[in-house]
Amino acid sequence: MLELLGISVLALAALSAVFLVALVLKRSRLAREEQRRETLEERVRPFALALVDGEAVELPELSTEERAMLAEAIGRLSRNLTGDARGRIGRYFAGTSAYAAEIAALRGRRVWRRATAAYRLGDMACPEAVPELLRALEDRDADVRAAAARSLGRLGRPEAAEPLVRVLVDGTVPRALAFRAVLDLGPAALRALRGLARADDPDERAEAAELLGWLGDAADDALLIEAVGDPSAEVRAKAAGALGRLASADGAEALTEALGDRIYFVRLQAARALGQVGERAAVPRLLRQAREDRFEAARAAAQAVARVDPAALLDAAAEPDAGPHLHEAADLLRV
Amino acid sequence: MSELSPSPLVLVADDDPDILDLVRYRLERSGYEVATARDGLEAVRLAGELAPSLAVLDVMMPSLNGFEVTRRLREDPATREIPVILLTARAQESDVQEGFDAGADDYIRKPFSPRELSARVQAVLGRR
Amino acid sequence: MTVLYDLAVVIAALSLAYFAALNLVYLVFTAIAWRSLARHLRARGHAADDEVFASPVTPPVSVLVPAYDEEPTIVQSVHSLLALRYPEHEVIVVNDGSRDGTLERLQDAFDLVPVRKALRVVIPTAAIRGVYVSRRNRRLWVVDKVNGGKADALNAGVNASRYPYILAIDADAILEEDSLLRVVRPIVASPDLVVATGGIVRIANGCRIDHGRVVDVRLPTSRLAILQVLEYFRAFLIGRVGWSHMNALLIVSGAFGLFRRSLVEAVGGYSSETVGEDIELVVRLHRHLRERDEAYRIEFVPDPVCWTEAPESMGQLSRQRRRWHRGLGETLWRHRRVAGNGRYGVLGLAAVPYFLIFEFFGPIFEVLGIPVVLGWWLLGDLSGVYLAGFLVIALLVGVVLSLAALTLEEHSFRRHRDGRDIARLVRFSVLENLGYRQLLSFWRFLAFYDLLRGRRAWGEMSRKGFRTVPEAPLPPA
Numbered sequence: 001m002l003e004l005l006g007i008s009v010l011a012l013a014a015l016s017a018v019f020l021v022a023l024v025l026k027r028s029r030l031a032r033e034e035q036r037r038e039t040l041e042e043r044v045r046p047f048a049l050a051l052v053d054g055e056a057v058e059l060p061e062l063s064t065e066e067r068a069m070l071a072e073a074i075g076r077l078s079r080n081l082t083g084d085a086r087g088r089i090g091r092y093f094a095g096t097s098a099y100a101a102e103i104a105a106l107r108g109r110r111v112w113r114r115a116t117a118a119y120r121l122g123d124m125a126c127p128e129a130v131p132e133l134l135r136a137l138e139d140r141d142a143d144v145r146a147a148a149a150r151s152l153g154r155l156g157r158p159e160a161a162e163p164l165v166r167v168l169v170d171g172t173v174p175r176a177l178a179f180r181a182v183l184d185l186g187p188a189a190l191r192a193l194r195g196l197a198r199a200d201d202p203d204e205r206a207e208a209a210e211l212l213g214w215l216g217d218a219a220d221d222a223l224l225i226e227a228v229g230d231p232s233a234e235v236r237a238k239a240a241g242a243l244g245r246l247a248s249a250d251g252a253e254a255l256t257e258a259l260g261d262r263i264y265f266v267r268l269q270a271a272r273a274l275g276q277v278g279e280r281a282a283v284p285r286l287l288r289q290a291r292e293d294r295f296e297a298a299r300a301a302a303q304a305v306a307r308v309d310p311a312a313l314l315d316a317a318a319e320p321d322a323g324p325h326l327h328e329a330a331d332l333l334r335v
Numbered sequence: 336m337s338e339l340s341p342s343p344l345v346l347v348a349d350d351d352p353d354i355l356d357l358v359r360y361r362l363e364r365s366g367y368e369v370a371t372a373r374d375g376l377e378a379v380r381l382a383g384e385l386a387p388s389l390a391v392l393d394v395m396m397p398s399l400n401g402f403e404v405t406r407r408l409r410e411d412p413a414t415r416e417i418p419v420i421l422l423t424a425r426a427q428e429s430d431v432q433e434g435f436d437a438g439a440d441d442y443i444r445k446p447f448s449p450r451e452l453s454a455r456v457q458a459v460l461g462r463r
Numbered sequence: 464m465t466v467l468y469d470l471a472v473v474i475a476a477l478s479l480a481y482f483a484a485l486n487l488v489y490l491v492f493t494a495i496a497w498r499s500l501a502r503h504l505r506a507r508g509h510a511a512d513d514e515v516f517a518s519p520v521t522p523p524v525s526v527l528v529p530a531y532d533e534e535p536t537i538v539q540s541v542h543s544l545l546a547l548r549y550p551e552h553e554v555i556v557v558n559d560g561s562r563d564g565t566l567e568r569l570q571d572a573f574d575l576v577p578v579r580k581a582l583r584v585v586i587p588t589a590a591i592r593g594v595y596v597s598r599r600n601r602r603l604w605v606v607d608k609v610n611g612g613k614a615d616a617l618n619a620g621v622n623a624s625r626y627p628y629i630l631a632i633d634a635d636a637i638l639e640e641d642s643l644l645r646v647v648r649p650i651v652a653s654p655d656l657v658v659a660t661g662g663i664v665r666i667a668n669g670c671r672i673d674h675g676r677v678v679d680v681r682l683p684t685s686r687l688a689i690l691q692v693l694e695y696f697r698a699f700l701i702g703r704v705g706w707s708h709m710n711a712l713l714i715v716s717g718a719f720g721l722f723r724r725s726l727v728e729a730v731g732g733y734s735s736e737t738v739g740e741d742i743e744l745v746v747r748l749h750r751h752l753r754e755r756d757e758a759y760r761i762e763f764v765p766d767p768v769c770w771t772e773a774p775e776s777m778g779q780l781s782r783q784r785r786r787w788h789r790g791l792g793e794t795l796w797r798h799r800r801v802a803g804n805g806r807y808g809v810l811g812l813a814a815v816p817y818f819l820i821f822e823f824f825g826p827i828f829e830v831l832g833i834p835v836v837l838g839w840w841l842l843g844d845l846s847g848v849y850l851a852g853f854l855v856i857a858l859l860v861g862v863v864l865s866l867a868a869l870t871l872e873e874h875s876f877r878r879h880r881d882g883r884d885i886a887r888l889v890r891f892s893v894l895e896n897l898g899y900r901q902l903l904s905f906w907r908f909l910a911f912y913d914l915l916r917g918r919r920a921w922g923e924m925s926r927k928g929f930r931t932v933p934e935a936p937l938p939p940a
Contacts, residue, residue, distance in 0.1 A: 005852035012859035019866035020889065026873055027882065049360045053449065077353055079513060083448030112505040119509035142652065147509040176651045177511055180518035183426075214519070295583055324581035331578040335598055395548055397640070398674045425550055426519040445517075 040069040048073040051092055052085050071098040075123035090125035099124055106132055115143040122151025130157045137163055137173070149173040153181025161185055161192035165211070169203045182211055190215055197223050202232035209235055213242025221250045228254045228270075233263040240266060244273025252279040259285050259301075268297040275304030283309050287316050291323045302329035342368045343460060344385060348378035348404065349393035349422065354445075358391060361449035362456065375399020379407050382414045389460055391452070392439075394423040394430065402437045409438040418459045422447065471835050478832030479853075485821050486860045492705035493867045496765075499704045500875050503765050512644055515651055516550055522628050522650060523551035524643060524721070527620035529613050530556055530634040534563040538572040540634055543675025545600055549643045553602045556634075557620045560589075560610025569605055573597035580604070586618040586732035594623065613717075614733035614740040621732055624724055631741075633718040635772055637667055637677055642768040646721050649762040658723045659748060659761045661715035662768030663699045665878075666692045668775065677770050680878040682887055685775040689891050690899045692773075696868040700765070700875075707763035711749075711814035715761065717741030719769035726751070737797070739790020746798050746815075753807050767876060781906045788826070788910035795819055827911075829904035858896045865892035 044066055050057040052074060062070065071093070078089050093099045102124065105117035118136050121129040133155070136148035149167060152160040161182065168178040182189050193215065196208035209227050212220050220242075227239035228251070240258055243251035256279065258270035271289060274282045286308075289301035302325035305313045310333055316322060317330035345367045347358050359369045370385055372378040376398045382390060390408065394401035401421050408414040421434045424445040434442050440459050443452055515521050526544055530537055537556070544554045558566045569575060575595035582591065589611030597603040606623050608616070617631055628650070630643065639645075642662065649657045669683030682689055706712045715722075720741065727733075730751045733740045745761065752759045774780040795802070795818065802819055804811035836853060839845040869888055872878070879885055 002848065002852075005849065005856070008856055009852065009859065012856060012863055015863045016859060016866055019863065019870050023866065023870045023873055023885065023889070026870070027885065030873075030877060045356070049356055052357070053360050053364065055364070077357060080351075080354055080357060080446050081448065082446040084450060085448055112502070112508070115506070116508040119511070143506060143509060146511065146652075150511040150514050153514070174652045175654065176515050176518040176521040179520045180426075180514045183519075295581070299581060324579065327579040328581045331576075331580075332596065332601075335576050335578070335596060335601075395546075397546070397676060400546060424513065424517050426517050427551060 037069070040065060041073060044070040044073055048077060052077050052081065052088060054084065054088055068098065071096070075120060078123040078125055086125045090127060093124040094126050094128065099126055103129065103132055106136055111141045111144065114139065115141065115147045118144055118147035118151055122154040125155065127155060127157055130155055130160060134160065134163055137167055145173050146177050149178050149181045153184035156185055156188060158185070158188035158191070161189035165192060165196055165204070165207055168207050169201065183214055186215060194220065194223065197227065202235055205230065206232065206234040206238045209238040209242050213245035216242070216246060218248070221246070221248045224248070225251050225254045228258050233266055236261060237266045237269040240269040240273045244276035247276050249277060252277050252282065255279070256282045256285060259289060264294045264297045267293060268300045271297065271301040271304045275307040278308050280309055283312050290325050291321065298323070298325045302326050305329065306333050342366060343388035344368045344370060345456060346370050346372065346378065346381055346385065346387040346390040348372040348375070348390065348396060350374055350396050351393070354393065357449050358452060361453050365453045367456070375404045378404050382408055382417060383411065387417060389418045389420065389456055391420045391422060394421055394425065402433055405437040405439050420455060420459065471838065474831055475835045475839060478828040478835065481825065481828040482832070482857070485825070488817070488821070489701065489864055492701050493864065495708060496701045496704040496871060499708065500700070500765055500871055504875055512641065516548060516644060518550065521550045522647065522654065523626040524549065524628045524630050524647070525624035525626045526552055526554045526630045526632065527617055527624070528554065528556045528632060528634050529559055529616035529620065530561065530565055531559045532561045532563045532565060533634040534565050534568055536635050537565050538568050539675045541569065541573070541603065543638060545603060546640070547638065547643050548640045552643065553604065553625060555604045555606060555620045555623050557606045557608065557616040559608060559612070559616040566605070566607055573603055574599050575605055580623065582622045584622055585728045586621055588615050588619040588622065591619060612735050614735040618732040621724060621727055627724055628721060629724045629727065630721045631717065632769070633771060636718045637672060637675060637770040639768060640676065645766045646764050646768050648764060653760070656758060657760045657762055658726050659715055659745065660721045660764055662719060662764045662766050664695060664716050664718050664769045664771055665767050666695055666773045667770035668773050670770065681881065682879070682884040687777065687780060688773050688775050689887065690895050693865055693888055693891055693895060696872050697864055700868050700871045701864070703763040704765055706814060709809045709813065710760050711809040712761050712763055713745055713814055713818060714742050715745050718771050737790055737793040738786050739794050742790065743794040743797065746794055749810050750798060750801060750807065753810060767878065784903055784906045785910045785913055788907040789913050791818065791823055792910065792914050795823055826904045826907040830908045861896040861900065862892050865895065
């Protein structure tokens with residue numbers, strides 16, 4: 001028993017010492033590292049800025065450390081940039097060992113390193129990385145897939161459009177990220193989206209409809225108007241939302257009809273869209289929805305009337321049977 | 336005012352030092368003088384002291400955001416005429432509306448192109 | 464006499480067993496926390512926060528701020544909440560019948576106007592006197608109501624929320640600019656699965672605060688506060704991570720918790736019948752979902768998200784700890800069916816029994832254990848060597864755990880820039896075992912007395928604020 005006690009005391013004392021030493025060492029090491037990084041960064045930053053801006057710059061002899069720091073500095077700046085600056089960054093990184101290292105790491109065994117590589121490749125702006133990143137979109141690990149999706153969005157190549165919408169639909173990449181990535185592709189994604197709007201899978205049609213609301217234009221009106229009559233409620237709702245975002249006057253009729261949809265979130269989206277489109281003819285029906293429908297759908301209708309015809313809203317709100325949503329919308333108008 | 340001087344002064348405000356560097360680098364090479372601020376309050380103060388020809392403001396800044404700064408500039412007769420270009424990373428269009436309501440002249444999304452920003456600066460200054 | 468002696472032996476033996484088991488659990492949790500934090504740190508290299516911020520489908524959040532007599536700090540708090548870096552959020556302050564000028568301050572600072580806001584009355588609350596929106600910023604709403612307590616105020620906030628997620632915070636909590644972005648990450652990754660998240664809460668005493676943000680992290684001067692800094696390190700860095708892994712996280716801090724609104728409504732909102740309304744809600748959420756066999760997760764995000772003010776006087780601290788312990792007891796009693804019940808999985812078989820035995824009944828062993836062992840020694844039946852051995856082990860285990868937490872903190876976050884602060888914390892790692900911990904156990908022990916007496920009141924905490932020193936009594940439960 002005494003020996004047990006003795007051993008425990010020694011073990012615990014040793015453990016304390018270990019932590020204490022780790023604490024001190026870690027702290028001083030981190031402090032020194034930070035200091036070194038700061039000096040390095042200061043030295044390479046002017047070159048990074050010049051390179052990114054397009055100024056012809058003579059790079060002096062750089063040590064490996066400095067070169068690595070330069071790569072990191074440019075990568076960080078890259079996150080804020082778009083357009084010609086990104087082209088310059090891509091040309092800088094092409095063929096460098098830094099780029100090759102990340103490509104190699106993307107195929108590596110350590111999961112977190114694959115994810116970091118996928119992320120950094122997006123900053124390096126080399127379009128040659130796209131096939132590798134497309135492969136990484138199907139990686140076993142969720143973080144790797146997410147980073148790959150993000151980077152594919154940043155690289156902006158049209159061949160990434162369909163795969164990105166697919167992962168959006170499948171849910172293998174967090175929705176917020178996949179959605180942002182497709183938005184980043186911009187017009188490059190339109191062809192794929194227009195094709196997907198006619199897919200067999202209603203989930204695909206719904207995502208395509210929603211994204212067309214962000215990326216599309218008047219040419220997509222007809223497609224979306226048709227989608228407002230889709231058998232799937234999700235598609236109808238998203239298409240209605242998209243017509244609203246595009247402020248499509250042509251869609252007003254279909255949207256007004258959608259106010260009579262069976263499903264409340266379709267009615268909600270239709271109401272909101274009518275507010276964005278500015279369809280005065282729909283006001284009487286919107287007022288009725290604001291008085292009678294479910295909470296969220298009624299609220300959306302009231303807010304829509306506020307946008308389209310403030311005078312009508314104020315009149316309706318003064319009536320005895322107006323209901324809470326018209327009152328709220330009217331008060332907010334007067335704010 | 337500064338439009339007549341050879342190098343117009345542009346005030347750039349952002350809490351991200353990378354953005355400040357990128358914008359300053361491009362604007363200086365496009366022939367502008369640049370003053371920088373790290374937060375909203377400093378931006379308002381410098382605008383009053385230095386009377387810049389134009390202000391480029393990030394929206395998400397500590398102490399005072401870009402909209403607030405714009406509003407304050409418009410409220411003060413000394414700074415009322417300073418054109419404002421807002422920078423933001425957010426996706427909400429309600430932001431764009433709020434920006435224009437606050438009195439901004441233009442709106443640029445992040446990630447952005449510094450050269451394009453410079454072109455907008457030139458356009459806005461040319462309009463005035 | 465022998466009966467008493469036998470009783471003493473039993474108590475001593477149980478105390479030793481309790482002590483050994485507890486610290487074993489702590490050490491296991493420490494190991495789990497190390498690995499988890501290491502992984503979390505590596506993930507920072509590819510966290511696409513910018514993209515989440517810029518994404519239109521990142522879930523919007525309603526921030527709920529229950530406020531009772533918060534006049535000195537409320538305007539500053541609300542400014543910093545409106546300035547949170549997040550794609551879409553609203554701030555709903557619920558003025559819970561403050562007797563001071565909380566509402567007036569808000570009205571002046573934000574130009575509030577009354578609006579007949581349509582409220583979903585899913586959860587019954589005390590009467591609402593009025594709802595206001597800010598002319599300056601339409602994302603700020605103020606619900607003015609008759610006093611009903613913190614739980615009631617939160618429920619009113621839920622009724623007024625527009626968005627699918629609610630962030631329940633303390634009115635005096637200081638958030639970081641990215642707090643909401645960080646704590647929403649698990650939900651962004653798995654929106655169908657993750658129903659609630661919480662983050663690391665830190666102590667603000669001693670820190671320099673500018674415009675509602677912590678700009679310089681310093682140790683407080685008050686010894687009592689420093690001890691709490693250490694305690695919070697241990698509690699958050701070690702305790703929460705382990706339970707979160709097993710999906711049995713019972714504690715999502717009332718100072719900062721993100722919840723799926725529809726679920727909170729489905730279980731009937733916060734309960735006014737306990738002073739521990741935050742943990743009671745979480746346990747109820749677990750129960751609700753497990754009883755329906757629904758797949759879900761409640762996760763802890765090992766990132767600092769929130770700073771709170773810790774009590775600096777013995778009186779306030781003791782009242783706070785007694786209240787927390789009482790809240791724990793009330794919650795465990797209310798959900799006693801879960802204990803040892805396999806139907807509730809890890810929750811029933813591990814988490815609730817652990818909290819019952821080690822957290823709730825723990826103070827009994829802690830308070831009685833030492834006198835009994837001492838008495839044993841005094842009676843001559845325990846050799847001095849053994850006694851010394853036990854005491855040294857007790858001290859060392861405490862030191863090891865605190866050092867582990869400190870090292871984890873340094874390794875992960877490095878918020879304390881001044882090395883002297885760390886040195887002080889190391890010294891206090893030893894000192895805290897020489898009285899502070901025992902004092903905490905004693906106060907928690909007193910909570911039993913409170914529970915038996917059926918006490919209800921909340922007690923007081925004079926708030927130093929971040930400038931002045933007003934009285935700010937907490938609402939009665």
